Amino acid sequence: MTNVLVVEDDDLIRSVLVKALGGAEYTALEAVDGESAQAILSTISDIDLMLLDIGLPDTDGLTLLREARDRGFAAPVIILTARDSVANTVEGLESGANDYMVKPFRVPELLARIRLRLREHEATEDPGILEHAGMRLDIRTRRVEVDGRIQELTNREYSLLEMLLRNKGETISREQLLESVWGMDFDPGSNIVNVYIRSLRRKIGENKVQTVRGVGYRVE
Known part of the structure; x- marks a missing residue:
C-alpha cells in the first residue's frame, strides 16, 4: 500500500x-x-x-x-x-x-x-535501487540493507526478495516464485519456497513479507 x-x-x-x-x-x-x-x-x-x-x-x-x-x-x-x-x-x-x-x-x-x-x-528513482519499507536492494552490487543494516543473503533469498520488491503490493504465487527463482515448474508437493521464505524472514524481519494464505506472498 x-x-x-x-x-x-x-x-x-x-x-x-x-x-x-x-x-x-x-x-x-x-x-x-x-x-x-x-x-x-x-x-x-x-x-x-x-x-x-x-x-x-x-x-x-x-x-x-x-x-x-x-x-x-x-x-x-x-x-x-x-x-x-x-x-x-x-x-x-x-x-x-x-x-x-x-x-x-x-x-x-x-x-x-x-x-x-x-x-x-x-x-x-534510481532504477538500480529497489527501496521499500526500510529495505534497500542495490541491483548492481546485490547489496542488501534492512533498516540501515547490511544483511547477507544467499542467492536464492536475494532473488526472492528482489522479485517481491519489484512487485510490491501484489501477491506473488508460489508457482511464480518457483518458476522465476528456481526455473522450475510448480510441484504441489514441494515446500522449498516456504523454507526459503522462512529463512528470508529470519534475516530481514518477520513482518517484512506477508503470507496470503492459499495464494502466495507479498510485501506492502
Missing part, C-alpha cells in the same frame, strides 16, 4: 482527507502538529507522499518541510494552505514542496495531483 502522511491540525479537513485517501486505496498516517509529524517521519521509513498544512499550531509547516528535506526525506510533498498569494506559493515550492493547493480544494483534483506526483517520483 502507498503511505500518505497527512499533517493537518483541522479535525474536519483531516478527516475528509483520510476518508478520501482510504477510498483511493492509500494508507493515511495522521499528524495534528509538527511534533507528531516529526515523530512519524523519524520512525516510519516508507512514507510515499506528504500532505502538509503550513499553518500548524506548534511550528510553521515550511520549517518542518525544510528540516525533513535536510534529513533526506525525498518523497513528494503537496502543501495545503489558505495562504494564496504568489509569494506564498513561491516560498512553499522553494522550501521543497512539489505542489501547492489553496484551501478550499476539490478532493478529486487533489487525488489527481497525488497520482501525478507519485508517478513523477517513481520515474525519477
Whole structure:
C-alpha cells in the first residue's frame, strides 16, 4: 500500500482527507502538529507522499518541510494552505514542496495531483535501487540493507526478495516464485519456497513479507 502522511491540525479537513485517501486505496498516517509529524517521519521509513498544512499550531509547516528535506526525506510533498498569494506559493515550492493547493480544494483534483506526483517520483528513482519499507536492494552490487543494516543473503533469498520488491503490493504465487527463482515448474508437493521464505524472514524481519494464505506472498 502507498503511505500518505497527512499533517493537518483541522479535525474536519483531516478527516475528509483520510476518508478520501482510504477510498483511493492509500494508507493515511495522521499528524495534528509538527511534533507528531516529526515523530512519524523519524520512525516510519516508507512514507510515499506528504500532505502538509503550513499553518500548524506548534511550528510553521515550511520549517518542518525544510528540516525533513535536510534529513533526506525525498518523497513528494503537496502543501495545503489558505495562504494564496504568489509569494506564498513561491516560498512553499522553494522550501521543497512539489505542489501547492489553496484551501478550499476539490478532493478529486487533489487525488489527481497525488497520482501525478507519485508517478513523477517513481520515474525519477534510481532504477538500480529497489527501496521499500526500510529495505534497500542495490541491483548492481546485490547489496542488501534492512533498516540501515547490511544483511547477507544467499542467492536464492536475494532473488526472492528482489522479485517481491519489484512487485510490491501484489501477491506473488508460489508457482511464480518457483518458476522465476528456481526455473522450475510448480510441484504441489514441494515446500522449498516456504523454507526459503522462512529463512528470508529470519534475516530481514518477520513482518517484512506477508503470507496470503492459499495464494502466495507479498510485501506492502
